[in-house]
Amino acid sequence: MRVLVTGGSGRLGRSVVTVLASRGHEVTSVDTAEHPWPEGITPAVCDLLDSGARAELFARAAPEAVVHLAGIAVPFARPDAETLRVNATLAWEVLSAAVGAGAHSAVAASSPTVYGYNTPSWKPRYLPLDEEHPVAPWHAYGLSKVMVEETVRALARTSDKCVLSAVRPGYVVSPEEWRGAVTQQGHTLSERLEDPALAAGSLFNYVDAHDAAELFALIVENPERVTGGTVYNAIAPDPLARGPVEADLARLHPATAEHAPALADGRAVFSSERARRDLGWRPERTWRDLLHQTEEA
Ligand SMILES: NC(=O)c1ccc[n+]([C@@H]2O[C@H](COP(=O)([O-])OP(=O)(O)OC[C@H]3O[C@@H](n4cnc5c(N)ncnc54)[C@H](O)[C@@H]3O)[C@@H](O)[C@H]2O)c1
Structure with missing residues (x-):
């Protein structure tokens, strides 16, 4: 299948492009930044805010599916x-x-910050947080991701051929x-684990880039x-925390204390059950395995 990935040179995009190509898809990776792709992946350097360049790109690539990751x-x-x-x-x-x-599938990156x-x-209505939980963004980035999700819903209302969705x-x-x-927040993962206050900022969530990429692949491969x-x-499915997450959560976000005991079995603060149910997505790369290998090396 011909798949166009926007933001393909980025942290997540590099894994999405690699995973899609490894599954036999014909991938065009679009970005303002160059990346040294191996043969078989078509790179396109393009500012997607430029309407002429965007139109030319879509006409040339004729995508059957689009994964939209580009952005701030x-x-x-x-x-x-x-x-x-x-x-x-x-997003629009x-x-x-x-x-x-004429793509049959288009999926955009949102974010749990919504x-x-x-x-x-902030006080959750319940934990773990699933996709039915209300959103309440408080910064421009989180609000922009609510706008991405609403754009997906708006276009889905009038599109009968292209299945639109979003991933957080x-x-x-x-x-x-x-x-x-060093990660996007300016510290290493080991530092994030040693100081729970660092990971508390995102409620101890994480996902391996390859695992996340597999969900994007499953979505475009199974529009039905x-x-x-x-x-x-x-x-x-597990939190980025060495100790019991319910204790750190209640200490660092006191307003969550009422619902924190729901996480006592070691589960993450967020539920991705919907992706497992609809698409069979099972993230398998955990920090305990991956960081352990790194620390041993
Ligand atoms: N990294 C995370 O932890 C995380 C978590 C949740 C959601 N997301 C979302 O996933 C997506 C990818 O995140 P990332 O971490 O890979 O970010 P990134 O900054 O590494 O990659 C984004 C890419 O988009 C490109 N880009 C930006 N504006 C562009 C434009 N006008 N035209 C073409 N390319 C453009 C950038 O050059 C960059 O390579 C983003 O939408 C982000 O908001 C990321």
């Missing part, structure tokens, strides 16, 4: 208005182009970050199993 990927990385404008515009333009090009945790006033990947850990490279407008959490 970290809260507070850029001025708020820019984050809103870039992420919302890219890229997903509309996917529908216009839940709006990490403020003193947890804190994505790339292969080099398992090996000790996805209902248009669906949002999927894509988060490892």
